[in-house]
Amino acid sequence: MNVLTFDSQEKFNEAGANIITSLVQTNPHAVLGLATGGTPVGIYEQIVKDYKRGLVSFRGITSFNLDEYVGLPSNHSESYRTYMQEHLFDHVDLQPEQTHIPNGNAPDPEAECRSYDELIERVGPIDLQLLGIGHNGHIGFNEPAHALLRGTHIVELAEETRKANARFFDQPAQVPRQAITMGVGTILQAKMIVLAVRGADKAEIVHRALIGPITTECPASLLQTHPHLVVLLDEAAGKQV
Numbered sequence: 274m275n276v277l278t279f280d281s282q283e284k285f286n287e288a289g290a291n292i293i294t295s296l297v298q299t300n301p302h303a304v305l306g307l308a309t310g311g312t313p314v315g316i317y318e319q320i321v322k323d324y325k326r327g328l329v330s331f332r333g334i335t336s337f338n339l340d341e342y343v344g345l346p347s348n349h350s351e352s353y354r355t356y357m358q359e360h361l362f363d364h365v366d367l368q369p370e371q372t373h374i375p376n377g378n379a380p381d382p383e384a385e386c387r388s389y390d391e392l393i394e395r396v397g398p399i400d401l402q403l404l405g406i407g408h409n410g411h412i413g414f415n416e417p418a419h420a421l422l423r424g425t426h427i428v429e430l431a432e433e434t435r436k437a438n439a440r441f442f443d444q445p446a447q448v449p450r451q452a453i454t455m456g457v458g459t460i461l462q463a464k465m466i467v468l469a470v471r472g473a474d475k476a477e478i479v480h481r482a483l484i485g486p487i488t489t490e491c492p493a494s495l496l497q498t499h500p501h502l503v504v505l506l507d508e509a510a511g512k513q514v
């Protein structure tokens with residue numbers, strides 16, 4: 274595990290963007306695993322800057338997002354499809370057919386999960402998976418549990434997760450109760466994982482994830498078993514490691 278701590282937001286974002294753009298420069302057909310949340314916003318902004326400077330092209334890549342809320346129309350302002358279009362996809366040379374996000378409105382959600390896994394199986398493995406972490410240690414939307422699932426599945430969101438994500442919605446009650454998430458098996462199969470975490474409120478969970486026992490009660494702790502994990506932290510998130 275390679276843990277890098279940055280003393281400015283700018284350096285943190287540049288480091289995250291550099292890892293992704295360097296991969297795409299050396300492998301123009303890379304398969305990227307992408308994440309949402311507040312943390313990657315600045316990383317995507319930096320990637321868009323690199324693209325506009327002509328440093329990188331996404332013409333040949335394929336992307337798979339980790340997760341999506343169940344029941345929000347895909348054009349809802351808080352759907353992860355909208356997030357990805359606004360922060361990255363609309364600003365670089367990526368066609369819609371290159372980007373994949375689970376469909377949270379699929380008429381048959383189980384079939385949607387199976388076909389998402391089949392597609393990753395066919396096009397993958399994922400070369401680089403970008404990840405954030407929830408305050409309870411969730412990755413994607415894999416919430417703490419006695420057992421975790423390998424493949425894409427429907428999850429009930431933890432109340433803590435709904436509260437943390439309420440900041441993006443007009444009313445807390447509007448936060449969906451379910452999501453579709455890639456499973457931890459698929460996440461761990463990525464050739465390289467980049468875990469990006471910011472903020473003092475995440476210092477304790479970063480400690481548990483990176484140094485604590487490996488347990489499904491802290492899904493991010495499973496990342497300790499990955500042979501190629503890079504952790505990007507700001508100083509506040511890195512206080513306890």
Ligand code: GLP
Nearest residue numbers: 309310311312405406407413414
């Ligand atoms: C959501 C996403 C996660 C993300 C987490 C942390 O719950 N499903 O994939 O890691 O938020 O996000 P933030 O970066 O906003 O703290």
